[in-house]
Amino acid sequence: MRLFATLLAGSLLAAPALSQNFDVAALRDAALKDDVAWDITEGLTTEIGPRLAGTEAEARARAWSVARLKALGFANARIEPFDMPVWVRGEEKAEILSPFPQKLVLAALGNSGATPDDGITAEIAMFPSLAALEAADRAQVQGKIVFVDHAMGRTQDGSSYGAFGGARRKGPSIASKKGAVAIVIRSIGTDFHRNPHTGVQSWEDGASPIPAAALSLPDAEQLNRIIARGKPVTMKLTLTPRNIGTRQSGNVMAEVPGRDPSAGIVLVGCHLDSWDLGTGAIDDAAGCGIVAAAAKRVMDAGKPLRTIRVVWFGAEEVGLRGGIAYRDAHLQEKHVVLAESDFGADRIYKFDSYVNPAALPVIDALATALAPIGIARGHNQARGGSDIGPLAATGVPVVSLSQDGTRYFDLHHTPDDTLDKVDRAQLAQNVAAWTAMIATIANSPVELGPVAPTGGK
Known part of the structure; x- marks a missing residue:
């Protein structure tokens, strides 16, 4: 009986230790074979198609997204709605x-x-x-x-x-x-x-x-x-074209709860809406697939120190309305870092950051994790993407994973923005990079701020 009690006590001690030790390299390498990002991208573009902000199609996309994030195992999947004027073609x-x-x-x-x-x-x-x-x-x-x-x-x-x-x-x-x-x-x-x-x-x-x-x-x-x-x-x-009045858009979000609720939020985002000419595969269904797939890989590996929040922003294309609404609703929350995937699905070739100089050892560790998949370290003056920009400007640290944009503006906002333009191998390399980034930062106790506000919206 005493031996059983000793073994039980040992297992209880070991379980938290296992959940805290993330093998970043192993997670990264496994993600090179990821298919979750593709499934999300394929599903969103096939089952919803174009998702013009404020329209019935974007509303269907929000409902679809909540169901998909719940099915993937994320917690607190929900919609935060906001109103907006709507223009249609x-x-x-x-x-x-x-x-x-x-x-x-x-x-x-x-x-x-x-x-x-x-x-x-x-x-x-x-x-x-x-x-x-x-x-x-x-x-x-x-x-x-x-x-x-x-x-x-x-x-x-x-x-x-x-x-x-x-x-x-x-x-x-x-x-x-x-x-x-x-x-x-x-x-x-x-x-x-x-x-x-x-x-x-x-x-x-x-x-x-x-x-x-x-x-x-x-x-x-x-x-x-x-x-x-x-x-x-x-x-x-x-x-x-015509203006059809005020309609509803919204941000879809879900979380991987952290071990320490006071440790802050690692926000990884994309935008759910698209223009109406294509099916919004490159801009930005792929980004939503990337951030959700990477967050899921970290979630499945154990409970991270910090909460990971996946945000699929609404109404980005028509004026960053989702990013502004998120900033206004969540400004008082502690965000450790912001990152956004909104530049297609071609391979990531470098990353930049904006952190306090005292936190650069965490960025050193991230550079070490990303170098084996061909990603170089850039500068420490990143300002974030479109939707995270409003909150980043208030003085929140940023990590920016830079995708190769050589062909991006061949497809951007055109009828050619369709699923066949997504390269599955490059998509998976994105997931690997994002997995390494999330695992590194969500499990580091080091504060990445404070950083100076950069102004702007």
Whole structure:
């Protein structure tokens, strides 16, 4: 009897020890054969499809997501709803009437104004860049359909998106303030398929909504060639989007409870909504699959020190509404680190951080864990992704796992954002990297902050 009691006591002591000792390398290597991320990505894009923010499709996606996270074994799977105004697409047509009549392929930008049902007809005023439009006199623009071109190219880190994306984000407001009747831009993309790239833009104070659309790259180049012939170019444009009022979106979240509730939260996120042209596989069903699959691997290995919170944000595409709602609802909670997967599913090639210098030994350990799968260490000035950005800006540490974005803007916001573009081996490498990151940080007692607030939304 005494021997049994001794053995029982030993087993009770050993069980917590086992749950606290995570073999990060073994978890990482096992994740290279992961299929959970693929199953989530395939299921979400097949069973729901496009998930435009605030629509019935996004609502179905939230219900689907809660059921899937529960089935995977996560705790506290739930929806935190918020209200938002909703814009939906209508008819989209463009054609050159003179001097060389032909149709063009385009897609309305988010929050675009509408033409009359029978369209508008006006002369084109072409500008080779956003800067040229900004510098233009009102007389060059007033009463015309503005066309803004640019020279965005492929980059591994996606930096060209920031450099050239202003044509979409700011161009419509600038054109409106100068009296344009509409604006078309060269899509913010890098492919030469005849697929336009949509995306959100918001009207600045003093700008009245006008029809705003993006031409596919081949059509933008065709329009350039027509204009280069030196004759006035007249376009007929028909866009009939509409605002349907206030609807509900929401953030889906679930947790792996930690051993120490006071140790804080490791938040790993993605966004659930997508644009309506494709099925949102690259942007961002794959990201949701990646973070959930990695968190599940850590969960299945034992109970981590810190709570891991998986957040599938809503309404990212239309203005980071989910990220802002999360910040406002959870600002007072202790977040140890924030990380987000929202740049496709191609392999991770480096990582950056933003932690207190005293916590860099934890980042050293993470670098050691990631190096065997080809991931290099970057800088300690990361600012986070889209949805974690609002909370990160208040002074929360960040880890950023950088995916190869060389082909990302071939697919981004286009009809080509579909499941077949996801490479399963590269998807699994993402899961391996995220598994190593979560296991390393969720089980370290070292505080990664404080860090200085970076400002912004």
